[in-house]
Structure formats: C-alpha cells, structure tokens
Amino acid sequence: MAAPRSGTGEVPQWFYEDLVPGRSFDLGETVVDGAEMLAFAQRFDPQWYHVDEKLAADSEYGGLIASGWFTASLFMRGYVDRVLSRAAAAASPGLEELRWKAPVRAGDTLTGELHVLDRAPSATRPGLGTVQLAGSLSRRGADGDLPVLQLRFRGWFARRPT
Numbered sequence: 001m002a003a004p005r006s007g008t009g010e011v012p013q014w015f016y017e018d019l020v021p022g023r024s025f026d027l028g029e030t031v032v033d034g035a036e037m038l039a040f041a042q043r044f045d046p047q048w049y050h051v052d053e054k055l056a057a058d059s060e061y062g063g064l065i066a067s068g069w070f071t072a073s074l075f076m077r078g079y080v081d082r083v084l085s086r087a088a089a090a091a092s093p094g095l096e097e098l099r100w101k102a103p104v105r106a107g108d109t110l111t112g113e114l115h116v117l118d119r120a121p122s123a124t125r126p127g128l129g130t131v132q133l134a135g136s137l138s139r140r141g142a143d144g145d146l147p148v149l150q151l152r153f154r155g156w157f158a159r160r161p162t
Helices: 034-044 055-059 068-084
Strands: 022-032 094-102 109-121 128-139 146-160
Touching: 022 068, 034 068, 034 109, 055 094, 068 094, 068 128, 068 146
Parallel strands: none
Antiparallel strands: 022 109, 094 146, 109 128, 128 146
C-alpha cells in the first residue's frame, strides 16, 4: 500500500487520530472576485440572476448574485488550503447537508470555518477513519458576520501508520 498523502499530494502532518470532535479550523478569508463569479456562472449555472446584470439589477436581488455552487467552491478552496493540504485525506463519501443562507455578491469578504463533529474508524477499510465535519462561510460586514453557506459532510482520512 502506498504511503498516505495529503489532499495536495504532500506528506501529511495530520491523520485521522488528529481530527478529534471539537477541533476547529479557520479556513481564512477570501474576497469574491466579480469576474470569476460571472465566468463560473456563464459556464456552469447561467441563470439570469447570476449572468444578466440588467435583469438582476431590476429584480429583488438588486444586482448579480453568485451561484451557490461558486460559493461552495470558495469554501472548498479554503478547506483544501487550510486542512486537506496538511491532512492524510482519502476522498469523501459525500455531503449530508448543503444550505445557501444568503446571497453572495462580487466584492463580498467571506470567512470560513470547519468543525470536527464526530469520527469513527472504518469497519471495512482498517487503514481509514470517517470524520463528520461541519463547515460554513460568512460574509463580513459592519454589523458582524452573516452566514451565507452551511454544510455538513464526511471525509475519509488515513489512520496514522504504526
């Protein structure tokens, strides 16, 4: 069996054993790039409120809003940069919850968090454990942080070699 690798292919620092319930990770901050937001929507989610500035401006949205899938991609980038790049990641069996809580717009500053909820050794793959995780993105504003994305999912992580 090959040696465990981080999500980016490097030698990992963190293993299943390090991802204990209650542990939290700061996923950093990102400013939503309007050109990236629009290009993503044009390619993957070309609904009018994501791609048509005139229609969006004349709507209840008051302007373009990001595709929720683009917002989820911003979360994923923070997760890779701040956690998976260091962890012995072995893919994910999937999402359990995904909620878009508020619109995201070009220029918004988003902050991300990740929390370890639970974990269990794999019953069928002895070298792995399953970790239940909760993540969020919030928009930073003058009145505090407003949640814009909430998700709960599981990840597989390699057990520490003995």
